[in-house]
Amino acid sequence: MSKAFTKETDGADDDELSLPALPAHGKNYITPAGYKRLRDELLDLIDNERPKIVDVVHWAASNGDRSENGDYLYGKKRLREIDRRIRFLTKRLEIAEVVDPSVHSGSDQVFFGATVTYVDDEGGERTITIMGIDEADSSESQVSWVSPVARALLKGRIGDDVLLPTPGGVRSLEILNVVYPPARLQMQGDL
Structure with a gap:
């Protein structure tokens, strides 16, 4: 058969290729x-x-x-x-x-939705917000909660040193600050 009569597919219709990976528990x-x-x-x-x-x-x-x-x-x-x-x-x-991160407002422990300031072992300070897979935007300093840095920081507290495995070796991060959005009144039509 001539190549002119074959259907070309680029895989663009495959939904699974475009889905960011979810952890095993779904x-x-x-x-x-x-x-x-x-x-x-x-x-x-x-x-x-x-x-x-x-x-x-x-x-x-x-x-x-x-x-x-x-x-x-x-x-x-x-x-x-x-x-x-x-x-x-x-x-x-x-x-x-x-998950409403404001329920942790005032806590010094890192949970989903926290804005965390940390310093790495080379002295570089960075502030990130831990968000959902479908909403994290790296240009806004937001990371997915399943990212390596978020997984390293989760459950840590201000002053803790946590270990972040990287391809270049294990790095140490010290948690300097943890902030959550303020609690807000839920409106009936919010969700």
């Missing part, structure tokens, strides 16, 4: 704000973006020849992307375990 800890962001994104995709693209695809299909119809081809591709993201968000929200 918990997906997330802050209330992170859960709300994911849920809002899911609802926006379902209620707004997908219906708009469906209308474009329907209009483009009514124009005749679909093989050279850019609106139709792009619309179908975009629908696949939206549907893939909807499946991803639905799966993640189903296993999400919302």
Whole structure:
């Protein structure tokens, strides 16, 4: 068979490739704000973006020849992307375990949601916030709770030295400060 008649796949439709790894127990800890962001994104995709693209695809299909119809081809591709993201968000929200870090406000021990300042054995000081897998943003100094540095810091207290295994060897981190967001009043519609 000629190569012209074979279907090329780039694996982009494989949902499992895009999922960040979860620990073996399958918990997906997330802050209330992170859960709300994911849920809002899911609802926006379902209620707004997908219906708009469906209308474009329907209009483009009514124009005749679909093989050279850019609106139709792009619309179908975009629908696949939206549907893939909807499946991803639905799966993640189903296993999400919302944890409010403000319950630890005033504690000197590191738990999920803590903003931790530490100094490494070379004197470099750094502040990070331990977040959920789906909400951590490294550009905002946020790390996932399953990251090596977060796992090393979890359960430590101010003044503790914890060990962080790295490819270059074991590093020592001293916890200088632990801060949690202040407690807030829960509104009925928050989650």
